[in-house]
Amino acid sequence: MGRYLIKRLLWLVPVLLGITFVIHTVMSLVPGDPALILLGDTATREQRQALRTELGLDRPFMQRYVTYVERVVTGDLGKSYRSRRPVTTEIADSILPTIKLGAISLLFTMLMGIPAGVLSAVKRNSWFDHTATLLSLLGLSMPVFWTGLLLIYYLAYKLPIFPVGGMDNGLMSYILPGFTLALNSVAMVSRMTRSSMLDVLQEDFVRTARAKGVPDRTVIFRHALKAAFVPILTVLGLQVGLMLGGAVLTETVFSWPGIGRAMVGAIMSRDLLMVQGSVLVLATCFVVVNLATDLCYGFFDPRIRYE
Amino acid sequence: MQHGRITTRFLAFVLASAMLVVAGCGSKQAAPVGGNSNEAAGGGQPKKGGTITVGRPTDAISLDPQLATTAPEVWVYNNIFEPLVNLDEKMQVQPGLAEKWEWVGDTTLRFHLKTGVKFQDGTPFNAEAVKFTIERVINPKKPARGRSWLGPVTGAKVIDENTVDIITATPFAPLLNNLTMVFVAGIVSPTAVQKYGDDFGRNPVGTGPFKFQEWKTNDSITLARNDDYWGSKPNLDKVIFKVIPEEGARMIAFDRGDIDFLLQPAPSEMNRLKSDKQTNVVSTPGLRILYIGLNMQQAPTNDKLVRQALSHAIDMKAINEFVVEGQMLPAKGIVAPAIFGYKDVGLEAKYNFDVSKAAELLKQAGYTKGSDGIWQKGGKPLELSFWFSQGRDLKDKEIAEAVQDQLTKLGIKVKPYFREWAAHLTALAKEDPTFNLYTMGWVTMTGDSDFGIYSQFHSANAPPAGTQYNRYKNAEVDRLLDEARTSLDQAKRKAAYETAQELIVDDVVWLPVYQTQEIAVLKNYVKGYVGHPAEYYVRFNGVWLNK
Numbered sequence: 001m002g003r004y005l006i007k008r009l010l011w012l013v014p015v016l017l018g019i020t021f022v023i024h025t026v027m028s029l030v031p032g033d034p035a036l037i038l039l040g041d042t043a044t045r046e047q048r049q050a051l052r053t054e055l056g057l058d059r060p061f062m063q064r065y066v067t068y069v070e071r072v073v074t075g076d077l078g079k080s081y082r083s084r085r086p087v088t089t090e091i092a093d094s095i096l097p098t099i100k101l102g103a104i105s106l107l108f109t110m111l112m113g114i115p116a117g118v119l120s121a122v123k124r125n126s127w128f129d130h131t132a133t134l135l136s137l138l139g140l141s142m143p144v145f146w147t148g149l150l151l152i153y154y155l156a157y158k159l160p161i162f163p164v165g166g167m168d169n170g171l172m173s174y175i176l177p178g179f180t181l182a183l184n185s186v187a188m189v190s191r192m193t194r195s196s197m198l199d200v201l202q203e204d205f206v207r208t209a210r211a212k213g214v215p216d217r218t219v220i221f222r223h224a225l226k227a228a229f230v231p232i233l234t235v236l237g238l239q240v241g242l243m244l245g246g247a248v249l250t251e252t253v254f255s256w257p258g259i260g261r262a263m264v265g266a267i268m269s270r271d272l273l274m275v276q277g278s279v280l281v282l283a284t285c286f287v288v289v290n291l292a293t294d295l296c297y298g299f300f301d302p303r304i305r306y307e
Numbered sequence: 308m309q310h311g312r313i314t315t316r317f318l319a320f321v322l323a324s325a326m327l328v329v330a331g332c333g334s335k336q337a338a339p340v341g342g343n344s345n346e347a348a349g350g351g352q353p354k355k356g357g358t359i360t361v362g363r364p365t366d367a368i369s370l371d372p373q374l375a376t377t378a379p380e381v382w383v384y385n386n387i388f389e390p391l392v393n394l395d396e397k398m399q400v401q402p403g404l405a406e407k408w409e410w411v412g413d414t415t416l417r418f419h420l421k422t423g424v425k426f427q428d429g430t431p432f433n434a435e436a437v438k439f440t441i442e443r444v445i446n447p448k449k450p451a452r453g454r455s456w457l458g459p460v461t462g463a464k465v466i467d468e469n470t471v472d473i474i475t476a477t478p479f480a481p482l483l484n485n486l487t488m489v490f491v492a493g494i495v496s497p498t499a500v501q502k503y504g505d506d507f508g509r510n511p512v513g514t515g516p517f518k519f520q521e522w523k524t525n526d527s528i529t530l531a532r533n534d535d536y537w538g539s540k541p542n543l544d545k546v547i548f549k550v551i552p553e554e555g556a557r558m559i560a561f562d563r564g565d566i567d568f569l570l571q572p573a574p575s576e577m578n579r580l581k582s583d584k585q586t587n588v589v590s591t592p593g594l595r596i597l598y599i600g601l602n603m604q605q606a607p608t609n610d611k612l613v614r615q616a617l618s619h620a621i622d623m624k625a626i627n628e629f630v631v632e633g634q635m636l637p638a639k640g641i642v643a644p645a646i647f648g649y650k651d652v653g654l655e656a657k658y659n660f661d662v663s664k665a666a667e668l669l670k671q672a673g674y675t676k677g678s679d680g681i682w683q684k685g686g687k688p689l690e691l692s693f694w695f696s697q698g699r700d701l702k703d704k705e706i707a708e709a710v711q712d713q714l715t716k717l718g719i720k721v722k723p724y725f726r727e728w729a730a731h732l733t734a735l736a737k738e739d740p741t742f743n744l745y746t747m748g749w750v751t752m753t754g755d756s757d758f759g760i761y762s763q764f765h766s767a768n769a770p771p772a773g774t775q776y777n778r779y780k781n782a783e784v785d786r787l788l789d790e791a792r793t794s795l796d797q798a799k800r801k802a803a804y805e806t807a808q809e810l811i812v813d814d815v816v817w818l819p820v821y822q823t824q825e826i827a828v829l830k831n832y833v834k835g836y837v838g839h840p841a842e843y844y845v846r847f848n849g850v851w852l853n854k
Binding site: 044167268 | 506565
């Protein structure tokens with residue numbers, strides 16, 4: 001287990017190196033001169049040149065990349081082109097709201113997706129199963145900015161129960177954005193739970209448990225669900241990644257001060273170091289979550305060994 | 308099971324609601340348009356206290372006036388910092404931190420400062436602070452973002468505690484107006500700048516009526532009343548600038564009363580807001596001109612006859628009426644009427660929509676209409692490359708599409724190139740680009756034609772040196788603009804700008820579309836707010852809440 005963990009963590013290094021290189025290349029290829037964007041359309045050539053020098057943009061591509069990696073190794077992600085604040089500070093400001101929102105939405109996903117999937121499997125082809133299928137389809141196909149706005153219109157305006165957005169109203173602030181962000185995942189997870197449960201419910205050990213007179217509830221939730229959980233866990237792990245990196249629309253609709261919005265702002269104004277830093281941090285989160293998911297497999301399926 | 312039922316019911320509810328919304332949209336009738344005013348004054352004696360919440364789409368990047376210069380920043384720090392001189396609502400220069408000023412020779416502008424003024428951190432405001440700020444702007448290693456506005460300024464010289472000279476290398480007549488721009492020369496506290504370094508943008512200290520209190524990134528910025536303000540003390544305790552990026556959500560927050568003051572309201576909501584009795588819409592004719600620019604070096608727009616034909620081929624009236632939906636004012640020139648040096652050149656009559664005249668001019672230019680209905684010359688079709696962007700100015704993309712449609716109908720081929728804003732700007736600034744037409748907005752914020760006309764029409768400012776994307780080159784215009792830039796005789800300057808405008812309009816360099824309106828939407832209990840033509844000019848000194 002320990003060796004496996006170390007091995008996996010070491011893999012992080014080439015993965016992150018690859019990611020920084022790709023994002024560095026992409027951002028260099030994207031049209032739009034950062035100096036021109038930052039200075040606006042009033043600046044002179046001399047001014048733009050001075051800014052390019054200040055930001056190090058006048059140096060060759062590889063040289064910039066190597067300097068960047070050297071700095072990243074020491075924990076320095078550079079300074080934002082726009083605000084001149086350290087990128088780490090900028091990210092620290094906005095990643096926490098995203099993580100909080102992701103956590104709430106993960107909770108929603110599990111509380112709604114798993115029971116719905118289990119019930120669909122148990123009552124296969126019942127009206128519940130068909131409705132759940134339809135709703136999953138809806139959940140997957142409704143764009144979050146549309147669902148989000150509808151929720152705001154009805155539950156924050158017509159019936160003013162929730163705030164329109166922001167994080168100022170304690171737990172109440174989390175309900176609508178958390179639910180909106182979770183919708184897609186609920187659909188995915190419930191579908192996965194259903195198919196995985198259907199497989200497991202056919203297995204001999206379930207029949208044995210039933211034959212032994214174990215109550216239905218225990219058979220389903222303790223025996224079958226645990227055995228069916230590995231693929232569900234995989235989907236959950238991937239959804240967490242999406243919740244962190246793909247929350248930008250939800251963040252926008254609900255005025256959520258998260259990293260998605262910060263990153264889009266940075267991309268629009270070609271704040272390269274801010275973009276690179278954010279991607280790096282999000283990618284690290286993604287990889288770590290996946291690692292954690294992998295480590296959890298062993299809990300649900302003791303046959304899995306980490307070597 | 309229980310859970311499944313709730314989800315079912317909920318989603319059924321959402322679906323039903325969606326249908327209602329769709330049905331509601333269909334039957335919505337246009338509301339009557341209320342009267343515009345640029346003032347939400349009246350209401351008797353101002354009341355002290357209270358907090359106003361301002362809703363806007365984007366957060367600031369930094370509150371350092373020498374680092375961040377766009378609307379989301381200036382809206383906020385215009386209440387924290389002050390320049391030496393101010394522009395009033397009529398775009399006239401008025402005393403600010405300087406009581407008086409005079410030119411001492413051609414290259415020295417002397418300011419006599421107000422005495423007894425202190426920065427919000429207690430640092431005394433004096434000539435040293437002005438010198439510090441000016442040198443911070445022109446620092447060659449780390450120039451301020453707005454450095455170019457100070458042109459040939461080489462430094463500042465302290466004469467005594469309350470007198471300071473700003474010195475230029477060559478005569479620079481627009482200097483006084485340019486110094487009114489808070490995002491160029493808002494005076495900063497030297498002690499605070501030295502204390503916070505690069506973090507000054509998060510700890511801004513100026514002399515203004517409100518001081519910085521708190522910043523929650525991408526959420527809100529709070530300012531508190533500066534009780535030691537040298538001028539008439541503000542009424543409000545606090546001003547909160549709240550970020551609500553989504554347009555619909557912002558409108559709902561306003562309707563709910565979460566916010567009292569709305570910046571950049573949704574154009575589609577204007578009619579409803581104007582007819583709402585709880586709401587006051589303050590609109591002021593602005594200073595930005597949205598235009599379609601022509602490339603003077605690239606065939607076929609390098610041919611004056613073709614340009615003239617284009618000036619009659621586009622129905623700007625229809626575009627303003629149906630595309631812009633009357634939200635803006637039809638452009639009357641290449642600068643707004645409130646700008647010093649503006650001349651009414653009779654643009655509407657000169658560039659009137661007249662298809663037969665356009666056809667006549669194309670014939671004169673040697674074009675004939677082919678059997679496919681396309682104008683051509685020497686077997687080559689008349690084709691224009693049109694570069695545009697979206698979302699920078701109201702309906703910019705839609706206008707470009709309407710123009711493309713109109714020209715196509717007249718037998719002029721248009722090749723559209725749509726780019727995201729940053730890419731659009733970079734493409735235009737390249738050397739020898741291949742466009743014929745482009746869309747752009749330009750705002751003469753200083754109130755002086757130098758910033759509007761010199762920067763946009765002087766050949767010295769063509770890329771890569773500057774931002775004259777038209778690549779216009781007219782020696783006489785250059786001479787007039789140089790004269791207006793260097794002469795300190797205002798009457799002479801005005802005459803030069805007037806002649807230059809006539810020449811430029813005659814050469815058909817821009818096809819101006821609209822002049823902006825600066826719109827603020829406030830709850831009717833918000834009193835004392837006076838609209839300003841200059842973008843970003845939102846100040847809360849005189850504002851109070853009648854509730």
